[in-house]
Amino acid sequence: xSVIEDRPALVGEAHLPAVLxxxxxxxxxxxxxxLRARLNQEFPQLRDRLSRLYxxxxxxxxxxxxxxxxxxxxxxxxxxxxxxxDLQREANPNWHLQGMLGYxxxxxxxxxxxxxVSQRIAHLQELxxxxxxxxxxxxxxxxxxxxxxAVASYDDVDPQLGTLSDLKQLTQxxxxxxxxxxxxxxxxxxxxxxxxxxxxxxxxxYYQSFFHWVKSPEQIxxxxxxxxxxxxxxxxxxxxxxxxxxxxxxxxxxxxxxDLNYAQPVVFxxxxxxxxxxxxxxxxxxxxxxxxxxxxREGTNCMNQPEVHWILQALRxxxxxxxxxxxxxxxxxxxxxxxxxxxxxxxxxGQECHVAYHSSLMSASWVALAEENTxxxxxxxxxxxxxxxxxxxxxxxxxxxxIGWNVLRPELDARGPDQRKRLLHASRFFAGQAEGSYAxxxxxxxxxxxxxxxxxxxxxxxxxxxxxxxxxxxVSATSRLTLMQSLSLFVGGLPLIYMxxxxxxxxxxxxxxxxxxxPDGRELHRPRFDDALFAQRHDTRTTAGTIYETxxxxxxxxxxxxxxxxxxxxxxxxxxxxxxxxxxxGAQALGLFNFSGTSVTLNLSSAVPVDLQAPRxxxxxxxxxxxxxxxxxxxxxxxxxxxx
Numbered sequence: 001x002s003v004i005e006d007r008p009a010l011v012g013e014a015h016l017p018a019v020l021x022x023x024x025x026x027x028x029x030x031x032x033x034x035l036r037a038r039l040n041q042e043f044p045q046l047r048d049r050l051s052r053l054y055x056x057x058x059x060x061x062x063x064x065x066x067x068x069x070x071x072x073x074x075x076x077x078x079x080x081x082x083x084x085x086d087l088q089r090e091a092n093p094n095w096h097l098q099g100m101l102g103y104x105x106x107x108x109x110x111x112x113x114x115x116x117v118s119q120r121i122a123h124l125q126e127l128x129x130x131x132x133x134x135x136x137x138x139x140x141x142x143x144x145x146x147x148x149x150a151v152a153s154y155d156d157v158d159p160q161l162g163t164l165s166d167l168k169q170l171t172q173x174x175x176x177x178x179x180x181x182x183x184x185x186x187x188x189x190x191x192x193x194x195x196x197x198x199x200x201x202x203x204x205x206y207y208q209s210f211f212h213w214v215k216s217p218e219q220i221x222x223x224x225x226x227x228x229x230x231x232x233x234x235x236x237x238x239x240x241x242x243x244x245x246x247x248x249x250x251x252x253x254x255x256x257x258x259d260l261n262y263a264q265p266v267v268f269x270x271x272x273x274x275x276x277x278x279x280x281x282x283x284x285x286x287x288x289x290x291x292x293x294x295x296x297r298e299g300t301n302c303m304n305q306p307e308v309h310w311i312l313q314a315l316r317x318x319x320x321x322x323x324x325x326x327x328x329x330x331x332x333x334x335x336x337x338x339x340x341x342x343x344x345x346x347x348x349x350g351q352e353c354h355v356a357y358h359s360s361l362m363s364a365s366w367v368a369l370a371e372e373n374t375x376x377x378x379x380x381x382x383x384x385x386x387x388x389x390x391x392x393x394x395x396x397x398x399x400x401x402x403i404g405w406n407v408l409r410p411e412l413d414a415r416g417p418d419q420r421k422r423l424l425h426a427s428r429f430f431a432g433q434a435e436g437s438y439a440x441x442x443x444x445x446x447x448x449x450x451x452x453x454x455x456x457x458x459x460x461x462x463x464x465x466x467x468x469x470x471x472x473x474x475v476s477a478t479s480r481l482t483l484m485q486s487l488s489l490f491v492g493g494l495p496l497i498y499m500x501x502x503x504x505x506x507x508x509x510x511x512x513x514x515x516x517x518x519p520d521g522r523e524l525h526r527p528r529f530d531d532a533l534f535a536q537r538h539d540t541r542t543t544a545g546t547i548y549e550t551x552x553x554x555x556x557x558x559x560x561x562x563x564x565x566x567x568x569x570x571x572x573x574x575x576x577x578x579x580x581x582x583x584x585x586g587a588q589a590l591g592l593f594n595f596s597g598t599s600v601t602l603n604l605s606s607a608v609p610v611d612l613q614a615p616r617x618x619x620x621x622x623x624x625x626x627x628x629x630x631x632x633x634x635x636x637x638x639x640x641x642x643x644x
Contacts, residue, residue, distance in 0.1 A: 016043065017065045020072060027076050031083070035075055038321045043068075045351070046317035049310040054265040063265050067318075070269065074276045075322035081175070082282065082325070089325035093390050096327055096354060097493050097567055099559040100392075102131040102182075104399060105499035106147070107161050109528050110134075114162035118173045123534070125177050127502060127548075128555035131494065132174060133182040133287060135400055137161050141191030141256060147400065147520070149184070149289060150191035150257045154274035164281060171282025180284035182329070185275055187311075188290035189257040197258050201244040212250035212261050212296060214239055220248060226301045232453070233445050234520070252293050262294050262311060272315060276322050285327035288312070288353065291342065292332050304334070309341050312352050329355040329394065333401075335410045336360040337383045343391045350388035355494055358384070358393040360407045365397070365484055366455075366462070367408065367422060370429040372596040374581040376422075379411040381572050381583075392493025392566060397484045398462075399498050402444040402454030402522055403430070430455045430462050438464030438477065440507065444521045456524040459484065459501045465543065466506040476597060478504065478543055479634035482550045483593060486636035489554050490583060490591040493566035502551050503533040503544040554638070557618040563588035563642045564618065573607045580631065587611050589618075590639040594631045602629040615639035 016039060024032040054060050089095050103124055111117045114137065124132060136148025139156040157167050171181050190197060199207040214220050220239050227238050230253055239248040240255040250259040260267050275286060295307035319326045330342040330353040344352040364380040405423040412419035428434040430441040441457030460466055463480035464473065481504060489495045508527040516523050539545040558564045568586025575582040579596035582604065588611055594600055605627040616623050618638035631637060
């Protein structure tokens with residue numbers, strides 16, 4: 001039994017409150033019938049989770065009724081096209097596992113504003129994107145605001161990016177193009193400029209209850225004994241003094257980001273309302289930011305507490321009622337073996353989040369590249385659990401955040417006490433500080449003397465493309481980049497491309513970095529989209545064109561070959577070469593990945609099943625001799641017995 005409570009909720013016909021039945025009796029009959037069926041399905045678990053969290057609070061029954069009425073009213077107001085999409089996806093619950101490709105970017109960096117994003121839809125379609133993650137576009141506090149993650153209003157778009165009308169127009173245009181919009185939804189904290197925080201500082205006891213308060217340095221010291229520091233250099237500690245209240249409020253991230261107190265039922269219901277309203281504006285997926293920090297418990301590190309999962313499961317129930325075509329993605333950056341609770345455990349498997357980041361695979365891939373050895377990827381995949389039905393890993397090469405190395409500690413610790421030094425080597429290597437390094441990244445937030453918290457830099461800079469001086473170096477760096485993308489695409493149920501990586505775009509320029517506000521080193525890998533590189537995307541005589549067309553071919557192959565679907569189990573095979581990773585997908589697909597700068601010839605005839613003895617290259621469709629398969633430096637190859 002996990003420490004996460006996993007007993008099933010009561011089952012059977014839901015006995016809905018009278019106020020809810022009355023609301024449905026006066027609603028459109030077709031919608032009412034659908035909603036009654038959804039409520040009968042979801043209400044037992046919803047009631048169970050919310051009662052665990054809040055049944056001891058005053059007026060709990062009345063509050064629960066309000067949550068239900070609020071949810072049903074939002075569902076009744078759901079636009080007709082989104083209602084129809086919900087019904088379609090309910091009939092095909094694995095829709096998000098069927099050849100999805102994600103793309104992640106900041107709105108302003110990519111296209112200036114939301115209206116500008118509409119002008120880039122053709123590019124997304126051409127690349128094969130079906131899922132667009134726009135990093136925070138809701139109204140944020142005045143800079144510095146953690147790149148928009150200090151939300152000042154969940155109900156308004158940042159004025160510099162557009163309006164709610166612009167958002168609705170964009171979601172409609174994306175939906176027409178077959179692309180689902182994902183929005184960040186920052187669950188853990190709000191900006192100190194959010195209305196709740198402003199009223200708390202003004203003396204409102206009601207709004208002060210929305211946050212955590214500590215009255216003495218001694219109490220802070222007791223908490224800090226067990227807490228991690230997210231930004232030890234730029235924002236040390238987890239508490240910020242608020243003079244107007246004469247107390248310290250909990251600030252896990254930056255002082256201007258106040259942690260919300262989910263022990264107060266109204267915090268949950270207000271956040272749920274905002275999420276569902278955004279879904280009615282056309283947002284089809286939510287990246288639930290900082291999920292692991294939602295519940296505080298003295299004497300613990302205040303991460304991944306059981307209540308976190310009850311909150312997420314309750315949110316899943318509410319979206320299943322009001323917007324069941326909506327995906328929930330957990331931003332839980334932690335070792336892979338710790339992630340299953342975010343999909344749901346035991347009887348709740350598959351009933352929490354649909355998607356979670358496979359951050360361990362991402363970090364391990366970079367370590368493998370620095371070491372030219374794939375052992376760490378083997379270990380990570382060995383620790384990667386099978387997913388419940390309807391759930392997927394999000395795989396990626398880079399994102400807006402730093403590369404966190406410490407997620408690999410369990411795999412390294414299992415191999416011996418001296419293995420963590422490999423993380424220090426990787427972090428120094430990609431910061432350009434190790435002998436033989438080709439990388440132009442930068443270290444970020446050193447957390448202790450034994451390892452490095454993170455590494456910043458665009459993928460092109462980390463693989464040596466921006467430092468390359470000769471044609472040979474350019475070819476090697478280009479191969480490294482497409483190798484990394486190939487692995488992510490092969491493994492992922494929902495692989496994600498970070499803006500600019502499809503073109504080999506480098507770091508933010510020094511001049512632009514100097515002009516940006518705030519000390520955040522992650523701005524290094526947050527450049528503006530390079531239109532000059534974009535213009536070269538079809539010219540394979542250019543590096544940008546080579547990268548773009550390679551990635552596009554991989555995306556197309558994944559969509560065309562059912563055997564490459566993540567619905568088929570993934571198995572690691574012995575390659576006979578420490579630098580080569582061989583993955584089997586189901587019974588009819590292989591992925592070969594050479595993480596060294598040396599050519600190898602593989603003999604896989606004894607390693608693969610009979611069904612795979614006569615495969616073809618998934619990109620060229622040419623037959624491949626399995627007993628003597630050549631693999632060039634930093635090369636990847638997908639093999640399948642199925643024709644597209």
